[in-house]
């Protein structure tokens with residue numbers, strides 16, 4: 060039988076969908092799952108694609124079925140299961156074979172795995188895949204980290220199965236070792252910020268303007284035709300339209316307001332902190348999910364302090380206009396932070412991350428896909444990609460027009476007692492970023508006062524101490 064082009068281990072939802080996508084694009088694929096019943100079920104679900112699938116009963120059978128050098132995608136839970144699969148594959152693979160981890164791995168694990176495989180003759184690819192189940196089946200965005208040679212072996216398959224933006228594949232090699240998984244992590248960090256800011260705007264529409272889900276849905280649907288056009292805004296409108304079959308109520312009204320998370324948002328924030336790059340909107344989004352999980356405490360606090368009751372006054376049309384621009388301004392700041400973190404990591408880890416390419420492969424397939432990313436791709440194509448997005452000319456103009464709305468919305472939400480942590484962090488970041496003279500002169504004075512840490516002067520180079528006298532520590 061003709062050898063398979065590629066192999067895949069782990070036929071969960073994402074793995075199965077990715078395998079079917081690969082088969083559908085004309086690439087024979089060998090598959091293996093620890094539970095044979097799942098392999099069987101997968102084969103049965105393959106339908107017309109059955110001939111493109113080689114079901115394997117063991118990992119040896121799987122590697123035997125693939126054309127060398129043999130690429131094998133691992134699509135299992137991040138963490139120990141990945142290490143277990145790598146250990147198993149090491150026993151049966153030979154020189155130049157390629158292990159591809161397509162899960163949501165922590166890029167530090169990916170870097171460690173690269174090191175561990177050094178000298179074994181095998182190569183490793185850390186591959187971020189975004190787009191959920193639908194994306195995996197019909198076209199995800201694919202972020203690859205590894206050696207350029209190993210990418211060459213799989214480029215054909217990956218570009219074929221990826222989403223396309225105006226015909227351009229949303230798959231690319233981004234750098235060595237952990238680059239792909241790092242970029243996927245920041246994608247998710249931005250996803251958290253995007254989602255949180257949308258939720259905050261929804262909260263204002265619901266509680267500040269007293270609108271029902273069915274009234275809010277067309278607002279988002281309308282915004283989806285303009286500058287906010289994106290997958291997340293589109294699904295927000297769909298979610299708000301949906302009714303709960305059991306109660307007939309809007310489904311959003313019967314969902315418990317306790318958000319889950321699997322870790323990628325938190326990793327983004329940890330890495331941003333490690334790199335010393337502010338990512339406050341992402342941080343606020345992660346914290347908001349954590350706070351949301353403290354449902355009982357929140358209910359008790361609402362009793363103790365009273366509910367946030369103030370409504371937004373004024374003309375609804377004006378408020379809606381401001382909300383749209385506020386969300387746009389918040390989005391600019393959040394993306395500026397995400398890209399700045401990637402620029403910092405690129406330097407730190409020597410990846411030379413191609414920012415315009417990253418923006419390009421996020422234009423379709425992934426969860427944060429949007430028109431906006433096309434604007435970013437174009438802007439970065441003209442500017443030095445280490446420039447903060449807020450300083451790229453096209454964005455200076457857009458943010459200049461949008462930030463007054465963000466300011467008004469954050470101020471009004473604060474007055475009404477409605478929490479907008481991501482939007483207000485975005486605003487504070489912007490205001491701090493564009494303030495030529497800040498107030499950390501005082502912080503420096505205090506540090507010197509109690510710890511003799513020294514400070515710089517505005518009028519002479521060097522390190523100085525203040526005239527603190529006997530009160531100083």
Ligand code: 6PG
Nearest residue numbers: 189190191247320321322323426
């Ligand atoms: C994607 C998603 C995907 C997944 C996240 C959700 O890009 O396809 O980001 O990776 O949905 O893991 O993360 P949380 O469970 O942490 O919200």
